[in-house]
Amino acid sequence: MKKNILTIFTAIFFMVLLYSAFEMFVPAQNATKNTEIEIPMGATFRQAVDILSDQKLIRDKKIFLLLGRLTGADRKIRAGFYSIWSNMSPWDIFKIIRKGRIIEYEVKVLEGDSLLEIAETFSRAGIATYDEVVKISKEPEFLSSYDIEAPSIEGFVFPDTYMIPKGVKIEDAIGIMVDRMREKYSGKLIERTEKMGMTETEVLTLASIIEKEASVDDERTLISAVYHNRLRKHMPLQADPTSIYGIKSSKEKITRSDLQRKTPYNTYVINGLPPGPIASPGLKSIVAALTPADVPYLYFVSNNDGTHKFSVTLGEHEIAVRSYRDKKKITDG
Known part of the structure; x- marks a missing residue:
């Protein structure tokens, strides 16, 4: 008698196992089409299962819910849009939902x-x-x-x-x-900002100008020093990239008329920093804005190779500018 009962229970167990395997590993649909399923913000796992069932992507909700309970997937579900193919098995769909693979x-x-x-x-x-x-x-x-x-x-x-x-x-x-x-931009950088008596906006504004001017990492703190020195002496920053901000792309050539144009951002016609940043500065430029090099430079001009020539006096700068123009003539042919 006991043997017969054991046989019956074993048979039932294997039938349940086969049924569960069929429900989880055999696609609910034969057609191949992509469906975007939205799981709303705050939806529960049960509500997500209802959505999948309504779209006929799964057959037996109870097995799906049980699997969620056994794996802990029912405790938290990521809201968003899920890209699901109709010929996916419920098991594959479950893995997508569990891992939160939204679009x-x-x-x-x-x-x-x-x-x-x-x-x-x-x-x-x-x-x-x-x-x-x-x-x-x-x-x-x-x-x-x-x-x-x-x-x-x-x-x-x-x-x-x-x-x-x-x-x-x-x-x-x-x-x-x-x-x-x-x-x-946190922790010690904020402490440094307060120590220098600057605001977050001022630091990011200066950092954005440094970002547009610097091509070589080693020069970021030098360029920062030039602008800090000019601000201290109440000299216009005369940063070329500010002259075209909001006017044209930074990839376009900056002309003499650009430098003379009156805008709130053009540091050739305004004193001090612009009212806000002109681009997204990276961390290196933010750090450079807060840690200028200890140098007396007030000017810099391109060497036509990504680096710059830095000068203390206007006379030195004018010589560097002439050198830049001569090199450019040779390069332009």
């Missing part, structure tokens, strides 16, 4: 990128339109929510590679980038 867009912000270039990157990725990014980045309410005391988020977006989830609000996507900057 994400890669957004790369490079050192020296301006807000306009960042907006173009968002647009290419399909996250938001160019105009939407520019508009939100200048809204006073949005700036206030992140304690940004500047005309826009320019300079407050840290250069990095970001994975932005599909469906995320543009404000939140930009906020992720601002938060990354604040993660990097």
Whole structure:
């Protein structure tokens, strides 16, 4: 009798096992099509299973729920859009859900990128339109929510590679980038900022100019020193990249008329720092803005090879400028 009962239980066990294997490893559909499933923010694992069932991607919800309970996947589920093929097995779908493999867009912000270039990157990725990014980045309410005391988020977006989830609000996507900057610009850097009597906006503004001027890392603190020395002597910074900010791309040639144009950012026509950054500075430029080299330089000009010639007096600088122009004539042929 006991032997018969054991046989029956064994048979039932294997039937359940076979049924579970069928339900988890055999696709619920034969057709091959891609479906985007949205798991709303705050949804439970059970609600996610209901969504999968409604889309006919799984057959038996109870087995899916049991698997979630056994693996702990039911404790937390990542909201977002999931890309699922209809011919996937429920087991493959379960792994995607458990690992939180939502649809994400890669957004790369490079050192020296301006807000306009960042907006173009968002647009290419399909996250938001160019105009939407520019508009939100200048809204006073949005700036206030992140304690940004500047005309826009320019300079407050840290250069990095970001994975932005599909469906995320543009404000939140930009906020992720601002938060990354604040993660990097913290601790001793903030202490140094306070010690120098500067504000966060002033440091990022100076760092952004250094970022646009420096090609060689070793020169960042030297360029920083030039601008600090000029600020101390109340001399115009005369930083070429500021003359075209908001006017044309930094990749375009800067002309004499650009240097003479009256804008709030052109340091050839204003004294002191511009009202805000002109690009996204990297950490090296932020550090350089806070740790200028102990040198008396007031001028620098390109050597036409990525490096610069630094000078203390105007006379030395004029000689360096003539040398630069002669080299350029030879290079241009």
